[in-house]
Amino acid sequence: MSVQITVNGTDHEVDLDPQTPLLWAIRDALGLKGTKFGCGVGSCGACTVEVDGMALRSCAIATGDVAGMAITTIEGMPQGGGLHPIQQAWIDEQVPQCGYCQPGMIMAVSAMLKETPEPSDAQISEQITNVCRCGTYPRIRKAIHRAAKAMSA
Ligand code: FES
Numbered sequence: 001m002s003v004q005i006t007v008n009g010t011d012h013e014v015d016l017d018p019q020t021p022l023l024w025a026i027r028d029a030l031g032l033k034g035t036k037f038g039c040g041v042g043s044c045g046a047c048t049v050e051v052d053g054m055a056l057r058s059c060a061i062a063t064g065d066v067a068g069m070a071i072t073t074i075e076g077m078p079q080g081g082g083l084h085p086i087q088q089a090w091i092d093e094q095v096p097q098c099g100y101c102q103p104g105m106i107m108a109v110s111a112m113l114k115e116t117p118e119p120s121d122a123q124i125s126e127q128i129t130n131v132c133r134c135g136t137y138p139r140i141r142k143a144i145h146r147a148a149k150a151m152s153a
Pocket residue numbers: 036037038039040041042043044045046047048057058059060
């Protein structure tokens with residue numbers, strides 16, 4: 001069996017059962033290792049990717065269910081040869097500690113800023129539910145505000 005998926009603007013025919021979680025299509029079939037496995041049950045957000053602009057937890061969605069939709073992973077974030085403003089804000093605010101949660105965190109933030117370009121602290125708390133075991137939440141919040149400012153300039 002195979003499924004056609006579109007990841008970071010490129011179409012791929014992946015040879016797997018359509019019920020396979022999207023996370024494994026991304027990591028194992030396509031070799032894109034930026035998207036992380038954490039809990040495997042849709043709770044931590046380490047595996048977050050964008051699908052048609054919405055943040056989805058790829059461990060909890062079947063590959064066949066997103067066939068033909070536009071999937072973006074952390075590898076697809078750089079723009080025009082440079083970092084995406086969210087990635088730049090993450091560097092400027094020195095957000096990552098171990099870094100493991102951060103690709104999923106950035107993808108969740110990317111989706112949020114499409115809907116809510118200038119989020120309040122309360123909106124950030126409500127919408128970004130990804131888990132960071134290193135406790136980088138205060139820096140994440142600062143980086144989101146920095147990215148929002150850069151993207152609206
Ligand atoms: S690995 Fe998918 S939500 Fe935790």
